Amino acid sequence: AQSVSQHNHHVILSEAASLELGCNYSYGGTVNLFWYVQYPGQHLQLLLKYFSGDPLVKGIKGFEAEFIKSKFSFNLRKPSVQWSDTAEYFCAVNARGSGAGSYQLTFGKGTKLSVIP
């Protein structure tokens, strides 16, 4: 079974600070990796995803994530956060393939980010 661990429950940063949110997963096979974000009052939306190729993935709004296979990690980064980045961030994985169970996303518990102006 897959599992996802997000290390921080709540992160508070000042504007312009750098951000790194940790995500580690546990799974015996090949996975696809995702970061979703939920802004206050809005629905979950995809920030970025990785399934092959360059392990450094760039997403929307200046976010990027790096897949480190040896560490089973997919940490999210942003060099300079803005107040508008205040949101809850979710790391998720699913199994690479086309079998019945491949599509379900397994989520971490989420990290709430508060950016202080």
Added chain:
Amino acid sequence: EAGVTQFPSHSVIEKGQTVTLRCDPISGHDNLYWYRRVMGKEIKFLLHFVKESKQDESGMPNNRFLAERTGGTYSTLKVQPAELEDSGVYFCASSQHGRVSTDTQYFGPGTRLTVL
């Protein structure tokens, strides 16, 4: 293009009552998923439809939950009878046709269910 929509946005019911949640996926999306987030916990998978067929229902908690997707368009999730532990936010998501696990799942706004 309209996104995934869910109805109602909030529902408050008493223990033992029945509630039906509805999800309208993005037009043309064959894959439809239900997830649930209980307060303080992670978002958990419930089930996956491909068109009108249940592809994977391994996450359904028990037989009080019944999901349908008649005609392969919208889906309903019925909870009968509701219990206190069913409270949470129920998310629906959809993704395009094809059995490709890398497809992006687009989420709806969720239905917040409170069972008193």
